[in-house]
Amino acid sequence: MPDVGTERNEGAYLVIQFSELKNRNSSVAVVGLGYVGLPLAVALSEHFDVIGLDLNERKIQAYLEGKDPTREVGDEAVAKCSIHFTTNPSYLNKAKFIIVAVPTPVNGDKTPDLSPIIGASELVGSNMSEDTVVVFESTVYPGVTEDICGPILAEKSGYKLGEQFFIGYSPERINPGDKVHRLHNIRKIVSGMNDEVLDVVDAVYSTIIQAGTYRAGNIKVAEAAKVAENSQRDINIAFMNELAKAFDRMGISTHEVVDAMNTKWNAMGFRPGLVGGHCIGVDPYYFLYQAEKLGFHSQIIAAGRRINDGMSNFVVDRTIKELIRAGVDVSSAKIVLLGMTFKENCVDTRNSRSIDVYNGLMEYGVTPVAVDPVADADGYQREYGISLASMEQAKNADCLVFLVAHDEFKGFSADELKALYNEKQKNKVLIDVKGIFSRVELERAGFRYWSL
Ligand SMILES: NC(=O)c1ccc[n+]([C@@H]2O[C@H](COP(=O)([O-])OP(=O)(O)OC[C@H]3O[C@@H](n4cnc5c(N)ncnc54)[C@H](O)[C@@H]3O)[C@@H](O)[C@H]2O)c1
Structure with a gap:
């Protein structure tokens, strides 16, 4: 695992923080333990001291009983892992690296429902300690991490962004149910609010991702890459669905x-x-929402959604x-x-x-x-x-x-x-x-x- 931080930032505070994580003197926390958060927390727990926080008591109880309702890692891995599963957010103050993997659904009118990610930011901000790096994994439109989550963290914690705490973004690419493309063998995009933060984010993920990381130029690029890659899939499937309707008439x-x-x-x-689920059928709406706000009316992505929703x-x-x-x-x-x-x-x-x-x-x-x-x-x-x-x-x-x-x-x-x-x-x-x-x-x- 490349200790990138040490190479690029001699003596920097954040480098010391990564070694603190490695030495288990401080913890990594994962907030939101669903299809994304659970496999991540289990993988991280092989290298770090991990706190796994979810507000859903039923879910936490299942994990404490060694059960994996997502079937992503299996009961045995949940039972064997050293994760400190909890519903109590006050444990977050023991963590210096917090990953947020809560849902990002759409409302009935297909606009982004940011309430879970806003709620999680409030929770993290109210409980985190100084000098923490907070990385968002939830799929969002470009700007959510820096323009919405960062200010909430600052307001709730009373800490100054970039001086007393730091943010990053790393989109998740796992494909639930897929036994070939797993967390460790999917290359992971990482980003940070500056190079120093990116080094730490990269170092943490490089510990568990064997396929390596891709260092995005900035947080918005990483956010955009995720909605773009899922919109690309949505459009391509829509094309096949359109063909299917025409070919049906042709027998x-x-x-x-x-x-x-x-x-x-x-x-x-x-x-x-x-096309269902909470990624391909949802993420394009996040892109559409933000583009529309800026006066850009998508044609292809919007048409893709209409076609797929009509199937x-x-x-x-x-x-x-x-x-x-x-x-x-x-x-x-x-x-x-x-x-x-x-x-x-x-x-x-x-x-x-x-x-x-x-x-x-x-x-x-x-x-x-x-x-x-x-x-x-x-x-x-x-x-x-x-x-x-x-x-x-x-x-x-x-x-x-x-x-x-x-x-x-x-x-x-x-x-x-x-x-x-x-x-x-x-x-x-x-x-x-x-x-x-x-x-x-x-x-x-x-x-x-x-x-x-
Ligand atoms: N599932 C996938 O295939 C997949 C793939 C890539 C990216 N994503 C993205 O990752 C994110 C998470 O998706 P998921 O499928 O893991 O969702 P999920 O619903 O399976 O899990 C999210 C968990 O977050 C918990 N939660 C909600 N609000 C919380 C809060 N304030 N504090 C603590 N916990 C809270 C919920 O109880 C739930 O257990 C979404 O943005 C999704 O778009 C999902």
Whole structure:
């Protein structure tokens, strides 16, 4: 691990502070222990004394019992780690390096809801000690760290920014449910309010990130990089979704088109589908908000959001159309939705667009059965008031609608799929939003198959 600070700032105070952290004479604190904060705190605890703070008592209790509801690090790692889990913010005064990883959702009107990050800044400011570096990891639009969080920290602490405390920003790039791209092997962007702070931020993250760090020129660049990279994904998926709507009219499967496209050396591999979650479906709105405030009206990013947000309705309409064409009585049909999380192999159901598909079918007078062997079922019930059913309850279906590509689903053979249908149902309609099954194989097996 490069001790960058020592090289560049001989005798500087902040360098001493990093060695204090390394020697465990002072602590690193992580504020907000969710999908981002928990893996980070666990990794840091192998090198530093770590305080893990979350206001959610249920969550802290689970961690104290050695349980990992996010399934990002696993129960064993939580049980074994040395993190001091707490809901008590007064422990923050023992830390000299505080990382904030609280949610940054949008309001009903899609404007940024900064209340959690403002709340966390107030909490940190009221409890931190002098000479602390505070790094924000939450996804924000450029300017939030310096123009909103920094002043709150100063006001609540009574310390002067740049003299008595310091700020930085390091966007998180983890991809929950992804077993290949993990915290340690994803290169991390780091930034600080000046070079000296950046050295410390870089040194702390370099301790845990084997893929190395990228030192952004300043905090706003690091903030912008995050919203730009997620907007880039959103737009590319929107392009595929737009193609999917057009190809549907042409009777062409977009997934098959992508398979063909992917044989070119510079293919990007994006696929059509529902775009939910609290990153790709949200971060572009952060960019749009700030750009609009400055009088810039985005066309591409705004269009991408509109297209992607409209895909659930398209899936609902096509499902109903397929059922009618197959001669199935829609009003009495048992439609089973499979995969209610916002994406494959991830327990997280927040901001999942599956709820739009569910509600869209309800508008046609159908109450679908929602099944997900991976999802956090309690979370789904809490957030949407819908109980997820078991695979057993999926049986006797008239129509199966696969919304996400969980590995569990990919293994289903045509016979196993058939066994889920009502045996009297001659026309087995199967909607495969992510194209996880082979159309040729299922059509050969007698299914009425539709995918994007
Ligand atoms: N989950 C992802 O895939 C991902 C990836 C990259 C970036 N991000 C960004 O990281 C941030 C965190 O996301 P997440 O998915 O970990 O959210 P999360 O909801 O899983 O976790 C956030 C935690 O913060 C806690 N919290 C809220 N306010 C608090 C406060 N004032 N003090 C202490 N704790 C508080 C909540 O109880 C929750 O446990 C967001 O800005 C998100 O956009 C998320």
